[in-house]
Amino acid sequence: MPRRALSEAEREQVRRRILDAAQQLFEADGIKAVSMRAIGARIGLAASALYAYFPAKLDLIHALWHGALVELEGRFRHLSAGESDPVQAVVSMGAAYAEFALEQPVRFRLLFLTSAEKIDGTFIASDQYRTAYFLLRDRVAEAIAQGRLVVTDADLAAQVLWSAIHGVLALAITHTTFPFHPPRLLVETMMRTMLRGLMRTDGDGDR
Numbered sequence: 001m002p003r004r005a006l007s008e009a010e011r012e013q014v015r016r017r018i019l020d021a022a023q024q025l026f027e028a029d030g031i032k033a034v035s036m037r038a039i040g041a042r043i044g045l046a047a048s049a050l051y052a053y054f055p056a057k058l059d060l061i062h063a064l065w066h067g068a069l070v071e072l073e074g075r076f077r078h079l080s081a082g083e084s085d086p087v088q089a090v091v092s093m094g095a096a097y098a099e100f101a102l103e104q105p106v107r108f109r110l111l112f113l114t115s116a117e118k119i120d121g122t123f124i125a126s127d128q129y130r131t132a133y134f135l136l137r138d139r140v141a142e143a144i145a146q147g148r149l150v151v152t153d154a155d156l157a158a159q160v161l162w163s164a165i166h167g168v169l170a171l172a173i174t175h176t177t178f179p180f181h182p183p184r185l186l187v188e189t190m191m192r193t194m195l196r197g198l199m200r201t202d203g204d205g206d207r
Helices: 008-029 036-043 057-081 086-103 105-113 127-145 154-174 183-198
Strands: none
Touching (some): 008 036, 008 057, 036 057, 057 086, 057 127, 086 105, 086 127, 086 154, 105 154, 127 154, 154 183
16 A cells, blocks of 8 residues: 655655754764764654655755754844844844854854855855845944944945954854953954944044
8 A cells, every 4th residue: 555645744844854853963063964864863764765855965954054044134134123223233233143153153154164165155155145244234334324334335334344243253163272252252342342443423534
């Protein structure tokens, strides 16, 4: 007697189980630990059965990458929507970026510290990858429009802020034996310092 075909809801449940198992393996030991055989053993399915949901390991890594990106975007979107002051929104997004990196360093590495050649450059370079950045840039542009920043190029100001915070986090995550101050303190100090340099004061002209 042939097996009953799974409903869409049942297929989605299996797909979720596969992704959850892949995420656990990934967080424990990185990309190299994510294999169809290891995932199948974890959830009680033959490795061959997983290919009906993810035809290749790259598809699975792409799904993990997408999930991490969606979570980061969601944090940014929620904070931005709830904050009317664009400068404070930028501060909050910087803190959220830091929290994401420190709470989930393996996922942060996948998004921002793993070279495209090790995964696949096609989705790393997609516009979707830039959405979180656009959310930051839009609030920076709003602050510029209000005359609150001395820099009038929104991309320049947003990229300076992002680069500064990212540099702190990359060092803290990759050089764990160095006696850095607490990462959150470093990020907070960096954000205050950068904004102090970008904020307009009496007598400032455009730089």
